[in-house]
Amino acid sequence: MFLINCPFCGERDQSEFSSGGEAHIVRPKQPTELSDDEWAEYLFMRKNIKGIQFERWNHVHGCRKWFNVVRDTSNDKILSVYKMGEKPPVNYK
Amino acid sequence: MPNYRIHKTEYIDETKRVSFKYDGKTYFGYEGDTLASALLANGIHLVGRSFKYHRPRGIVSCGAEEPNAICQIGSKKDLTEPNVRATELELYEGLEASSQNCWPNVKFDIGGINNFISPLIPAGFYYKTFMWPKSFWKKVYEPLIRLSAGLGKSPTEPDPDIYDHKYVHYDVLVIGGGVSGIIAAKMAAKNNLKTLLVDDKKILGGSTIYQNNESIKIDDKLSSEWLKNEIQEIKKLSNLTIKTRTSIAAYHGYNFLLAKENLTDHLPEEKKKNKIRQRLWKIRAKKVVIATGSIERPLVFNNNDRPGILLSNSINKYLDYYGVTCGENIILFTNNDSAYETSISLHKKGIKNIIVDLRKSASSELIKQAESLGIKIYFNHVVTNTFGYRKINSLEIMKLSEDGNTTVGNKIRLSCDCLGMSGGWTPMVHMHTQSGGKLDFRDEDQVFLPKENSEDQISVGSCNGDFDLENIIDKTVNKINKFLDIDNQDYQKTNIICSKENDKRNIWLLPNKIxxxxxxxxxxxxxxxxxxxxxxxxxxxxxxxxxxxxxxxxxxxxxxxxxxxxxxxxxxxxxxxxxxxxxxxxxxxxxxTPLTFGTLVGRNVGKFFEVVRKTSMHEWHVENNAEFENVGQWKRPWYYPKNSENMHDAVQRESKAARDSAGILDASTLGKIDIQGTDASEFLNRVYTNAWSKLAIGKCRYGLMLNEDGMVYDDGVTTRISENHYLMTTTTGGAANVLSKLEDYLQTEWPELDVYLTSVTDHYSTASICGPNSKKILNKLFPNLDLSDENFPHMSFKEDKLENINCRIMRISFTGELSYEINIESKYGHSLWKMCIEAGKEFNLTPYGTETMHLLRAEKGFIIVGQDTDGTMTPSDLQMDWIVSKKKYDFIGKRSLYRSDTIREDRKQLVGLLTDDPKEILEEGAQIVSDVKSKPIDMLGHVTSSYFSPNLNKSIALAVVRSGKTMKGQKLIIPMENKNINVTVSDTIFLDKENKRLNA
The missing domain is CATH 1.10.10.1100 (BFD-like [2Fe-2S]-binding domain)
Structure with missing residues (x-):
């Protein structure tokens, strides 16, 4: 059970949060101009990495804010937490 | 009665005699005993039958590792507990225990025949045998296996005991109160770290606490005496909490651990009453020290399972801790030094014993001590067989060959009444691996050890593979200093003499001529x-x-x-x-070790099992005989039976009244989201399929919300209250998810939008009045409100006061009738409802529940998201193309509506079904086919909603059918278990296609 450092509330138990999958998948601005394949790429395709992954979390039983997390999925260590709209930390690839 | 308690120890209070029943017979033990030690004191080894061969089995160990001595405790239907380890259960007055897995009794067990047919029951026997004929499984094999298998019996009535959960935070958690755990806890606590020490036993001290061998000493004292001093010391430390009878059940990531504390299991029944039985501790620790120790290994030789064969160290504990000897003529069979401690202890108490050692020779101080006491040692020998049915009575040993792969020479038969086995020690690495740690294998003594210690978790003592006392203390002190980044000098001058050596001859499967x-x-x-x-x-x-x-x-x-x-x-x-x-x-x-369900569930039983949400009208529904339905967490009135009405009758009456005169529904549970901000209209444009920019203030509009994959997600009516203020309603069950989804888009995709969302579901109560007389009732409630179609048309909104309390009134309809929804602050909901009922009396205003609501909307072909949809339906599949804007550039899910899959013509589509026999009501979920003769039968779809309509006097149904849109008028078949029902595909709207009733 993770401890997640909400950028607005501080460190809280994982049970207060819900996971929102991979981060930095931007909704296309002009979906109508995309082919089926391009749209499917946005809609369905996720990396599901073993290793360092950027993902979205929501402090759903707290401040209800969405934010981003860098997590190593091989050992569940959370390496960094940053707000929506902020650039991902560059030292993780 | 035989008495095997041969000496006094400080852990057994002989002034407090305790009587207990085992397999119906009364015995005595003392306070401080476990059930196992008390049975052994009474000379009882045989405690159960084995699972497959029903061989007689005895107590093997003295702790959590016990495989045989598992009992059924108590006989009451609500309190009996199966699979309790006798080696861990503390004895109390009135304890009732019985053996398991035997019939008719443990001494004579019918299943024992399996032992003699065992060549017929090899590994995988069940998989291999009970495969055919296939029809035998359900009626013959399964009942038979179930009868003879299984362990104890579950209680059949609810558990009356109280359980508790507690969250705690510590700087340091130490698991295990043996020598290394105590040292670690002391070092941490003395360094001002808030520390928790847990141990599963009644007292701290592990296996050192009863150690009494003169050749193992610390600071010139017996190691047990030295440790008792340490325990006294740590009890004085103010920031150390000690929890005994507490075992760690699970070690999760981020140092989150679950521990079970036993609070009353050791108490007599009358003292257990009204007390918390077990508590589940949810522990967050910054650092965890694992000091769980090790358990002794048995040895694998022919017939190594007879009652009277125990682990050597357990024999030692029964003797030195409980004062009980496991036999009078004991043989110890070992591959290492530790059995010699047992041997010397037994010898000192006058118990005759001999040692069979796999090693060719050994020469530690301990062995010299045994030799000097005259204890007979057979080096380089192996036990090849044992004898005795209900208890061991003799065994055979043979000499090992040079390479240890076979036996040589003649058999020697030795008589005995007890055999101790010692195959060395297995570090308890469970906690380390549960926490995600990896293992290394140490070849010298064939043990798995924690590989690396992370910065927040460390293993010390014998669970880390350090078996002799000197190593344990030195290494623990060094590691803890480093781990906690402290400099504790308490143990610098500790002088340790340990005469044991780690030399061992490991042979997994011992050789045999047979x-x-x-x-x-x-x-x-x-x-x-x-x-x-x-x-x-x-x-x-x-x-x-x-x-x-x-x-x-x-x-x-x-x-x-x-x-x-x-x-x-x-x-x-x-x-x-x-x-x-x-x-x-x-x-x-x-x-x-196994946890009880009670511990896991804690207080969340009965009323606390789940959160229950009630509307402010709830009490009225209860008083008026409503049957309730769970919708999410909400309790919604399902129907209101009158006199002896069944559900069908009540629903028919309610439905008829709603269409003939007036009906009233508690609609408070519908999700309500208050939307404000200068971009509110734009926001709605993006989340609903239809256009919102032109909705006038004071008007309402029905909206359909999709997922990004184009599938229908939710629906509801949204009202424009003012320029930048909307009130959205959602389905009852979908409210929370819709809010989360909308917030997600606002925060992550469209942060530029000026929109604020607030859940107001609980803030307003809603009474929905429908039917041709609803306008008259409204007029009585709001005499100053102009209800004319010109002033207050369908899909519009007004505000008015009811006795000075502001109400929001929407003229919207989910039944197809003229209909008004009155929203009022929740605290006035109950009064509003009562006033509506009172005003409606003369018009037979009939309260109706969710079942009638579903029926009425089905007559009109209105969908229920979640009943007629299942996450695979597009608006087009629902024949709702009219609500999808062609003009809007984008909305959630738009692009998916013309993916190759969503534009397929043969998708399942919503249709109406009429049964050829108008009295026949279809079953929801029933499959739909066109041809019952072809095999396999092609399934075209299924029934999603089905009712008998009292207003149409016939059965109606909604269904999803492959290519259904093109099938109107076509005959289809619903195959049921004993008949085929003929249906005709129809329009989805069964009643008032022209919507005349909305303005009746």
């Missing part, structure tokens, strides 16, 4: 798997340890293979000719 196929060398005592089974599995092609485990069931019993896993691995490695370290281990899963 062919393996004719031996019974047990590995897993509880699941009756033998060395032969493991070899058979390998012969049949199993390679992975995880597969061998499942095929042979080794390590899968309630003891989770604490005694058996290492031997299984060892035999696999030897047989396959690979190094044991390369095999890996099976996964160590929580819980370490």
């Amino acid at each position: 062919p393996l196929g004719k031996t019974k060398c047990f590995i897993d005592f509880q699941n009756d798997s033998t060395a032969k089974d493991i070899k058979l599995a390998l012969k049949e092609g199993f390679r992975s340890i995880e597969h061998v485990k499942r095929y042979t069931t080794t390590g899968m019993a309630t003891d989770q293979g604490k005694l058996s896993n290492m031997h299984a691995l060892g035999i696999i490695a030897d047989t396959a000719g690979v190094k044991m370290g390369t095999l890996g281990t099976t996964t160590f899963r929580p819980p370490f």
